[in-house]
Amino acid sequence: MKTGTLSRLLGATAISFWAPVALAQDVTTIPVGANTEAPTPTFSPEGFVISVNGDAILGDRAVQDVVRRTDVQLANADVQVTFDGLGADPRLDVEIVGDAPRRAGEQLTLQSATNYPAFVSRAEMRIIDRAATGGPRTIGVYDMSPNGQLSIPLPEGNDLIVVHRVYGTDGRFDETAPLRLTVDDARRRIDGVEDGADSAVVRNIDVTGGAVTVRGSDVAPGATVTALGERISTDRDGGFIIQRILSAGDYGVDVRVQGGGQNVDLTRDITIPRAEWFYVATADLTYGIREGDSFDGRETYTTGRFAGFVNGKTAEGVRIIGSLDTGEGDLEDIFRDLDKRDPRQLLLRVDPDDLYPTYGDDSTSEDLTPTEGRIFLRIEKDRNFVQWGNFKGDLSDNAFVRNERSLYGLSAGVETRAATSRGDAMGRFAFYAAQPERSPHRDVFLGTGGSVFFLEKQDIAQASETISIQLRDPDTGRVTQTRQLVAGQDYQINYIQGIVTLSQPLQASASEGLFDIGSASKHDVVLVAAYEHTPSASDVDGFAYGARAEGWLTDNIRVGVSGMLDETGDTDHQVVGLDVMYQISDDSFLRLDYAESEGTGFDSTFSADGGLIVDTITATGSSGEAFKLEGKLNLSDLGVAADGAIGAYFERRSEGFASLDTQVTAATGDELFWGLAADVKVSDQWTLGVGYDAYENDAGETDTTGTVAASYQATAQLNYAIGLETQDNTGGTRPGSRTDLAARLTYTPDDAIAAYVFGQTTLDRDTLPANDRFGVGGSYAFGNGWQVGGEVSDGSLGIGGRVTAAYADGNGNTRYVSYEVDPDRELDGINLSGRDRGRFVAGGSQRISSTIDVFGENTYDLFGVHDSLISAYGLTYTPTDTLSFTGALEIGRVDDGDQYDLDRRALSLGMIYSDAQLDASGRVEYRTEDGLNAGNDVTADTLLVSANAAYKFDEVQRLVFSADIARTKTEQSNLIEGDYADVVLGYAYRPIEDDRLNILARYRFLSDTQGLRDAEEDGPRQRSQVVSVDASYDLNPQWTIGGKLGYRSAETAIDSDSDFAQNDAWLAVANARYHLVHDWDALLEVRQLNLVQAETSETSFLGAVYKHINNNVKVGVGYNFGSFSDDLTDLTQDDQGAFVNVIAKF
Incomplete structure (x- = not known):
């Protein structure tokens, strides 16, 4: 039998009883009895005033007057001063x-x-x-x-x-x-x-x-x-x-x-103040005796629920924040497995939408204790903390041991107050032990010249992404430079659609020095997106652990140890590492990184066309190790009076080693990278640069590249440059050798104009094709915000060139257009068939008026017979201060006449309205894929609708509405198929001055026919409608009457192959509560339950008496003469019997 009203209200039931019994969270003040308490003497404090929300409730009249006069003067001046x-x-x-x-x-x-x-x-x-x-x-x-x-x-x-x-x-x-x-x-x-x-x-x-x-x-x-x-x-x-x-x-x-x-x-x-605390806690315990036909004789039970929240801070920086909710259940079970991840508990947390959508008091909720379990706790001071709950891992100081996942579990961090001269803590330790509910994923995109990229997964976990840009050697995959992007500043992300839009177009390659087309000095520019997503066809279980300890032995030498273990889903992987760094200055360092790995590694994907065609790189790791030694020295740190730096690296990875960024497979065996570089400005006119990079593996492949270059600044306008590059490759896809000589003359008459002429010729070669090339180029910046540039060349590999034009006026209005042909271009995963006709990009943003902003971009790639188009358009329309519309459309198409003929579209529409009476917002997301992908037919349509509204009739009435709708049709195994709809309408009448009558009403429609394709169990389906109205009325200070009318219409099926079964019910409740003396309450309630399909009805009575022990504790005893409760979702009908209920609140 479930008798505690608080337990039912906190339990996400479809219909719950309201008002007749005082709730545990209600503040109950026991009136002072005239026959037992002495009158309170008048207290007239002097010299201070106590205010709540700006209203003085106690204090010196003179002080109140001074404060009040100041507040009135500030208000008259439209100025507010608040303590936050x-x-x-x-x-x-x-x-x-x-x-x-x-x-x-x-x-x-x-x-x-x-x-x-x-x-x-x-x-x-x-x-x-x-x-x-x-x-x-x-x-x-x-x-x-x-x-x-x-x-x-x-x-x-x-x-x-x-x-x-x-x-x-x-x-x-x-x-x-x-x-x-x-x-x-x-x-x-x-x-x-x-x-x-x-x-x-x-x-x-x-x-x-x-x-x-x-x-x-x-x-x-x-x-x-x-x-x-x-x-x-x-x-x-x-x-x-x-x-x-x-x-x-x-x-x-x-x-x-x-x-x-x-x-x-x-x-x-x-x-x-020196401290600030807010806390609330409730305990609801019930002991009862069940009587019924479902068991012999009598049965006793003890149930309960404990819930609480605390948020405290001190001026010294200590903060404690925590929450606990055991859920309602048998007393011996509710404290078990508090540390376990409970996805259902996340849905059953105390949320007004789970009870009544509105209580008429304009209150809002904010989750300060994010947790996927029943408990959250964080204690912190001076960046030292321990926490149980949701967090984001941060292992990033070892080149091979890195984890930035969004996780649930235990995390802790400790660091010393002593710091180096650069502000780093002298010692630091971090640890986590987690139970992930999502899977990590990593997408790598080659720059397209555009700014829009489609992630492979949809429904991305919010704030779980880490987006970065890397320069990579196209032959060896070695990362030479990484820059992490900042959300909102460098990119925008649509978590539902899985679309990343950069603030600037991303080119496909970057050249280091004089050599460009056909050169080994040219690097790929890639966008790396790491994020969390929820797999649709399987549960995620397992554990993840990680730790790092580091300390500065001196002001310049740091030693660190890192380790991580991931046993999530199909992943079973561990990495441990050691790193030592000698930090000479901000720009000079020497560091060593070592790591060992064992396990499967991590899958990733690669796309050369913005995400339309994706190659999956399957993890095949077993065990291995990696070693890296690198350093860079600014000449000024060596006492040399010249600008420049020298650097070197040595890296070795054994077969089987795997990390989030690296997979060493049997195709290459052990890998070795090493190299050195120097750039020195030897005088005001001369700059010299040398570099050498070498790679070899156990499969017999070797790649070496050496460059020497010199630049002479003859005048402020004229620069001469000459360089020599040699390549020697064995095995692999491009065996052979070649030596090229290049020269460039650059003329810059002023800051607006630059022009250059260049040429290169092959001095010697073996197998590799000759790379003779000559060309001209230049750029011009107009004074009106436009800048244009171009280059054209011809040579042994064919005609190449690029044309660019860009405009920016400083007010957010931009234009850009470019066309590029690279005769040496290669796209991983795409074989060139026919002639590469280049890539065309055009886009821009425009503030048309003070109310309209638009954005558009098109990237058209003609790589032989492989044609692809990515288009993106966006609009923001704000006609008034209270109304705003947003819209975005992304279109992707790829066609090669054989394996690919795919169309992808994504549409987003949004609206926000807010005034003194109405707050409303809505969003529609639609994504469709149709066509041929790698020879396989693909059809997927996804529609998502989310809407919320709150209307304020007057100060005592509120109406709220929310709707979440999802519809997916697909033949793909990694997407959930089916329909889902959850629509809620709520009403509240809560008078302020005369609050004798209170009314709450709620309607909810829920339809869930989504199933998990290829899962072991298809999952249940349901369609239901629930209506409930609760009311209470105070006849006088002693008598309160109340009632409830509820209706449930429900259809359920155990799986997609089963028929829906109807299960409708009516529930009527009438009750009366009488306040006896100042600390006693009595309740009498009559209930009528009508089961429509069963054609049965039952009437029951419940009586209870509660004694208030003090302001925080009350004890009640009662008897339920019927077999059912007032919860329409409770189908057990085993509630007849006596009970003792204890409720405590703090």
Whole structure:
């Protein structure tokens, strides 16, 4: 028998009883009995005031008057000063003020933005040239004030970025993600206006205390605003906001608005407390005796449920946050397996949609304790923490041992307060033990010249992705450079469709030096997307473990040990590694990485056309080891007065070694990589560069490439370059040798014009084809935002060339178009049949008006008979401040006349509306695939609809609506097929002044006919509708009457081959509660259950008496004269009998 009302309400039942019995979470204050308690004396405090939500409830009248007058004056000036609580998120950002400079010497203005300047001792902007001689190099460090501006001439450089770094008093620093300097910021910020953005990727500063926010509106043009000691810029509508994190203590927050006919000069006293705690807990225990025909005699039972939440912070930086929900069940079972992952528990968590969609109080919910089990706990201080719940793994400091998966389980991290001169903790340890519910996946895309890429999987786990760009040797696969991208700044991702859109087009190759077409110096540019997804045809079980310990033996030498074990699904893999690094300076280092692996490894995919055609690289690892030694030295760190650097690497991988990035198979056997390079600016005019790379494997393949190049800057406008490259390959797909000589003359009369002529010739060769080539090229930057460029050449391998045009006006309006033909182009997985006619890309974005923004791009590739087209279009329409529409369309088509004739389309439509009465949002996602893929017929259609709305009739009535609909038709084994619909409508009547009558109503439609293809069990199907109305009315302080009417219409089938069975029911409940003396309650309830198909009905009575022990505990005893409960989802009908119920709440 299930008698605890709280247990039923928290249990995601279809219909639950409401109101007649006090809930465990209700605050019940026992009235003071006149015959037992003495009157409370009048208390008149002096010198302080206590306020709740701005309303004084106790304190000195004089103090109340001062505070009230200040609040009234601030309100009249449209200014608010609020304390946001302890533990606010620290924010750090860097912005380019005005248009981004295009040429060296133009003025560059950078804005620092942080909400914790009180914890910053100094700040700096660090400008880095990623294409400098010898590799990325810091070319300027500029000190500045936190939240200040820095104006400097743009330095010389080929690929300049800036990172903003701030230092704490202990020398530790926080740092932002890189921001490109010569490209307009796609974030469209208003110069100088605080917008709450955070782009920090490194966090080491201890930020404790609470946040104070000052906001205002309708500031007159020309007026100046000062708050918290800082001058604040207003937006175009006269609004402003500033938030600052302050340590514990008392503060006078000054606010001044002067000029433009306004004159406000006020101080609001704020206290930052030393601690802040919120907690709630309930316990519901029932002991009962069942009586019925389903068992002999009588049966006793003991059930219960414990649930709680705590969120506490101190000004010293300690934070404890946790939740527990055992679920309702037998008392001996509810505390078992609290640490186990429970996917059903995630659906049964306390969520208003599981009970009544609205309770009429405009409350919202936020999950601060993300967990896929029954418990969450996190204790942290100064970046030391221990946590049970959901987290993202972070093993990344060993070249071979890396894991960035989204996981569930135990994680912990400890680090020392002592730090190196660069702000790194002297010692650090991290550990996790997890039970994943999703599978990891990794897609690799060759750059297409466009910006849209289709991931292989759909329904990506939110925030689980890691997107990066890599330069790879096309012959050996060795990664020479990696740059991780920042979400929102460098790319956008549609998690449902599985589509990544970059902020800039990604080219397919990058050339190092003079040699381009047909050269071994040319590298592939690839996009790597690692993410989590939920497999559709099988459950994910198993465990994953990982740990890393590192320490700085000196200020320059770090030693680390890493390990990971993954036993998820079909994966059974482990890797352990050791690494040692000698950090000489920011740009100079020497490091060693070693790892051993055992197990299957990880599958991945590769696509050369943006995801239309995908090759799966199946994991075949067994066991192996990898060793890597690399170093780079800036000449300045060697005491040489010249720009430049020297570097070398040595790497060996044995057959069977596998990691997230590497698979060494029997096709190659053991692999060996080694090489060295040097780039030196020997004088103001001469720059010399040498490089040598070698690769060999046990399959007999060897590849070696050597280059020597020299550049002479004759004048400011004229540059001469000459170089020699030699290749010698044995085995593999391109055996032979060749030596080429190349020269280039570049003329740059000013910053807007560049022209060059180049030539190369083969001096000697064996088997490899000759690579004679001559050509011209150039670029021109117009003053109106347009820049054009082009190159054309001819030679032994055929005609090659490219034409580009790009436009940017600094306000988000862009255009770009390019066409490229590379006679030496190869696409992995695609055999060239016919002539390569090149690749054409055209796209751009446009702000048509203040309400309309559009984006479009087309990538058309003509690789012989293999034709592919990827088109992407997007629109944002904001006709009013309350209404916004978004739309996006992605189209992909590939056809080679044989194995591929595939069409893929993805459509997204969205709407948001918000005003004082109505909040509504909706989204439609549609994706279809049809055609021939690798000779196999493919047909898949997926439709997803999600909508939410909340309407406020008045202050006492609310109406909410939500709908989630999915429909999938497919013959593919990796997709769920079927229909799913969940529609909910809720109503609440909750009076404020006269609250005697309360009404809650709910309607829910659920249809689930989705099944798992190729799973061992097809799974049940169901269609149901549930309607319920609850009401209560207080006749007087002693009597409360209530009732409920519920209807369930349900059809269920155990699998797709079974017929649906109807199971309808009506439930009517009427009850009365009488408050006896001040701490006693009595309940009498009558229930009527009508089972339609069974043609039976039953009437039952329930009586109970509760005694309030104190404000937190009450005990009740009762008897149910019927066999059923008031829960229509309870089909056991074993509820007759007596019970004792204990409820505690805190």
